[in-house]
Amino acid sequence: MIGACGGVASTVALGVAALRKRLISATGLVTELPLFNQTGLIKPGSIVIGGHEIRSQPLVDAVDALHSHANLFDRKLVKMCATQLQAWQRNIRCGTLCGAGPVIRGLADKGSRKEDRSPAEAVERIAADIAAFRRRHRLDHAVVINLASSEPPAAKTAAQARFRDLQRALSRPGSRVLPTSSLYALAAVEAGCAFINFTPSLGISVPAIQERAGQLGVPYMGNDGKTGESLVKSVLAPMFAMRNLSVLSWVGQNILGNRDGAVLKDPRTRLSKIRSKDKMLSQIIGSKPATAVSIEYVPSLDDWKVAWDFIHFEGFLGTKMSMQFVWQGADSVLAAPLIIDLTRLAARECRAGRGGPMRHLACFFKDPIGVREHNMFTQWQRLAEHIARQ
């Protein structure tokens, strides 16, 4: 995991440790639904946790903070898993700041961050870390998942088009041809590992890196996990479509208090998130309603996110009506089980030797790579078909 000690990643670690010890139920794990019985998925308890991180807070402290600030998890559970988390802590390596902007740099702790001399060197170092991790634990497969803080929208450059050009650009010290998230993506690919971008950052959405993934037969997917408000949107919007109700406006206000929120105080980063959130409606509904998505940082909420959506729609005979919803969820807790699901599903592709975009995983993402379909149900059906077929 990239951002290995953040809210989501530390919750993933706690969850895997708890599943290992059979301390918790399967609630929240998609891949534990009957649909996935006997489809040859690895056991969640067999997953080994590792990653990269630029901050120095250990996993155990991150989990403790979520417990005491946001009232998450049972304290006994945290205690019973602490030894495991400490063991996994040794699998976490220094992240890179190559390609990072000032907001991310501001989060980094001395001793945890690495200023690699060139992007190419960063990629090489990270790929070597991943390979070593895999060898050390004798893992069949490794899945690299980006859970680091969102980056601002990245500039598209000519060198991103072809792998050959990209390689050349990356070797120049100080080159900013790729944002950090894409360096991790390339490192994963070069290490022959599946890559998943659970954030709205650029990640593997770079033609040259996808070209390279194709050459090496590496499966990948992203972008931006569909965990809360967007998930609701992707089932509600089809409802309006199926009843031929005309959505006039859809306004969403998101307030959140975790590091994700703090990073989103930066207007450029926020833009990246908002764009990702705003894409799906038109595709599902067919028309283009007026939309407005706001994100506000409200520190007192800690890891909790509250979203209010107001939907103004027109029905028969020109009648205007409305619907509102309020979503109150703990972000890390919503995301963590999906990370475990994606790991299991990606490992399955690795074992089958299938590279390229895992389009059947679209239902996990706000902005799925290579998929225009945002209707949750159609996406779900595609996943079911893929699972049944292969």
Add this chain to the structure above:
Amino acid sequence: MIGACGGVASTVALGVAALRKRLISATGLVTELPLFNQTGLIKPGSIVIGGHEIRSQPLVDAVDALHSHANLFDRKLVKMCATQLQAWQRNIRCGTLCGAGPVIRGLADKGSRKEDRSPAEAVERIAADIAAFRRRHRLDHAVVINLASSEPPAAKTAAQARFRDLQRALSRPGSRVLPTSSLYALAAVEAGCAFINFTPSLGISVPAIQERAGQLGVPYMGNDGKTGESLVKSVLAPMFAMRNLSVLSWVGQNILGNRDGAVLKDPRTRLSKIRSKDKMLSQIIGSKPATAVSIEYVPSLDDWKVAWDFIHFEGFLGTKMSMQFVWQGADSVLAAPLIIDLTRLAARECRAGRGGPMRHLACFFKDPIGVREHNMFTQWQRLAEHIARQ
């Protein structure tokens, strides 16, 4: 239409008149979605309106009342359609009070209600009315749709099991073997017309009447139109299921101000509605959350209905989270286009000579006859497959 001058029925009449004159768009009409192109549906403008009613308020007045009390419809539209509504008024016959309880009797106006001597006589009279209407207007098919006020839950009797026994029981003056809604259902069947029950009343959910419909090759469907809160539930509940989130409780409060609401003040009638609303959750979710559905009559809302639903759910690592929604819709306006859709789709079955339950129309109903599936998307897919196939 049974209850031909009620809120829904008069809105249907206004809508059909407006579609005839091309005064309104297709918004709200499911059967105008691209899916239904070239599937041989009759034109909405070709529908002729008629029905039975126990109250004396004319269609034009009913529409006017909705406009002035609930702020529905454009006044110009109402004016331009008034002549047509007056013409259709002549197709409305006296309803029966046979089998009706005190609440419904309280709504009836002298001169509009009929006290038939026996249920059998009521059935015969209504069937004759329908047949005459069909002849007079030279209609290929007639579709009888129950839009009358909800009845209390009806007693199940032995005579309801077989058509032969039912016939005998019906001929006894004063027999209460069937509630009014089922007398209409039987009359429709005897007249060889499709029957649709858009209310939670018993209607055609009587084995003996379904037996008779089978004999005569009559298509039918029900019960209780899925127009607002239940529609939302049927897309939201699958979302929780697909994410393996455990719904702990689902509480719904419905407030409404129209005649439907006034009738629901009667606790027995309300029970009938609440049962219909409460069925779907367990089927979709798999488990049985704590549920509580309330309905309150709030006269100031007129035809508007406001529903608040609170959903308490558990996610990964035992974390409790919640979602709420508020639905603010005009009941008649939400229901009316579906009546037109059901008419078109039922007429298509009639033309194809297909009798029996129209299970492919499950997505229109809260409690679909012969269908256990409540997931809106699965229901929709079945409709799409039926349309594609036939």
Add this chain to the structure above:
Amino acid sequence: MIGACGGVASTVALGVAALRKRLISATGLVTELPLFNQTGLIKPGSIVIGGHEIRSQPLVDAVDALHSHANLFDRKLVKMCATQLQAWQRNIRCGTLCGAGPVIRGLADKGSRKEDRSPAEAVERIAADIAAFRRRHRLDHAVVINLASSEPPAAKTAAQARFRDLQRALSRPGSRVLPTSSLYALAAVEAGCAFINFTPSLGISVPAIQERAGQLGVPYMGNDGKTGESLVKSVLAPMFAMRNLSVLSWVGQNILGNRDGAVLKDPRTRLSKIRSKDKMLSQIIGSKPATAVSIEYVPSLDDWKVAWDFIHFEGFLGTKMSMQFVWQGADSVLAAPLIIDLTRLAARECRAGRGGPMRHLACFFKDPIGVREHNMFTQWQRLAEHIARQ
């Protein structure tokens, strides 16, 4: 405290213990606002906890349950206060079941309840317990606060009118002339202690008991603490009044999961609560809007209460508009500091030798004894004036 180990009472105990050790801030304590500086109130930390209880769960366990089920309190705080709670546990005596209905009887544990031979004997025993408690701890004053589960509405009887008649009636074994809450009220009065009824039960709203309180110069107040939805109502309703907006309807849905909720499953008990909640609107607004208050028991919420209120109102030129609010509060935590406030304020009256209804405390109650004013601000002003004057 009557119901000394319930959710509210155990939170009070925890709070007083924590205030004693200066572990928490004054947040939530009304009497710590600047208004009350130098008004001679006792220190919250000087309060000694005791009471009566019919269940056997100790205070520490009750607090633990609130922590683990409803996610309330910091675990460290609970630990640091445990010794104090155990010490206070020794001040808790068996409650009486005299006058209790089947719902309350169902909650009682063997060993904790007492079946006194007659109501008079129960009163005597309880009064003796209180007096002993006061002597043992050398307390200047004792304040008896009813926090026990709500009772169904009590029958009014002739014997409740005069103390002489009441006395006679109480001495008859098996007499049901008073519900349990009123027996406690009388016991407090007889012991010369202030009595406060924080529930909708009858308590001290019995003329004969008030007559006796007058004789003995005992101050008292109630009924039903204004902690959540009702508090909001009592500031919002004046807003509509001050703007001359006409409230058409006010609908409230309350869902809660604690013992209070379980008791309210009983429709008769619920009625008592709903009546108390429904009184205030007309008084504040002047007119009588349509109201509907529902209460549903939703076990998964534990000590949390969620209330949704929908207010339909008419403005200038006959325009209908609406407002909704959702209140999500932890019941025990909202009530507990008010109990401490009322104790301090009642003790002040005791010291000043002022008996009778403490009307200046109306702002703490849904249904204040001897006060018709429900406007929170007017009530507050009266409290401020009383404090300033005396």
Add this chain to the structure above:
Amino acid sequence: MIGACGGVASTVALGVAALRKRLISATGLVTELPLFNQTGLIKPGSIVIGGHEIRSQPLVDAVDALHSHANLFDRKLVKMCATQLQAWQRNIRCGTLCGAGPVIRGLADKGSRKEDRSPAEAVERIAADIAAFRRRHRLDHAVVINLASSEPPAAKTAAQARFRDLQRALSRPGSRVLPTSSLYALAAVEAGCAFINFTPSLGISVPAIQERAGQLGVPYMGNDGKTGESLVKSVLAPMFAMRNLSVLSWVGQNILGNRDGAVLKDPRTRLSKIRSKDKMLSQIIGSKPATAVSIEYVPSLDDWKVAWDFIHFEGFLGTKMSMQFVWQGADSVLAAPLIIDLTRLAARECRAGRGGPMRHLACFFKDPIGVREHNMFTQWQRLAEHIARQ
């Protein structure tokens, strides 16, 4: 009225016309509450409407547009008042664009706007218009109320400090020493008429103009009418204060679809509105919670405004709880009766010969001139005292 044909002003005109003909009730009029009986207020029906406007849409059309787009008013009422509105139309003069920014200029219609040569000339022309209006209708008093679109925050300049310096600066052609709203304020003062600023624009909040008002004995008040979300805030915030609950965060999202909303699309103008909205909380609560106020333009809402507020607060023992509210109001309808109230109350001051800030009217404004108190109830009490006293 400045902005005499806008949504609010045209609703005022319709309302006054309807009151004249006794077609509507007093609902929404504060000054028709019993408190104001026999306080010598002018009759609402005796008010004569006039004003300045830069757009060419007549009053009747403005009212029609509100009816057909936003579903406001009864059509019959509009018809019965049309003649009166047309008569008043003749009292409307060309507004000035002096001091206006590009957003406002974009709204102006040729023929309705005036490009005065210097601010001084604009002031003189407007003052003359007002004086002529007053003479023509033989009015005892005239009250000038600014209802024009919000301006961006205005720069403070040295010349605004003293009337002498201001006069000099205004006579320079092209001078931008005052925004348009302040030119109107000065014109009103020079014409000896009361001035009220119902918008967040600068208006009379200029020391030099207030100095002049003092010289001429002119009463004035502002700024920014308290009509919806802010009104609710000013009763809810005191509730938290009175219960010593600590407000951690208060987030508000406002969505609206009228011209006000369109103008607020301009980020600078929006800032002016948001500042005005954000002031009150800290004053009432005492502490400074995290706040975030957003305003979004949602055209489909027309004159309707929907506000969602989320309040995160801490109670006893550090427990975090929350409250939300949703306000759905028609902006013009909420503001219009307050304009009539302010006119009556200002006329009363004029008659009594009292000049200067009318601080007793603070309860009508988001940001009351010369008043730090935002608690609605304290403000209300001040009004009641003023009325009783004088």
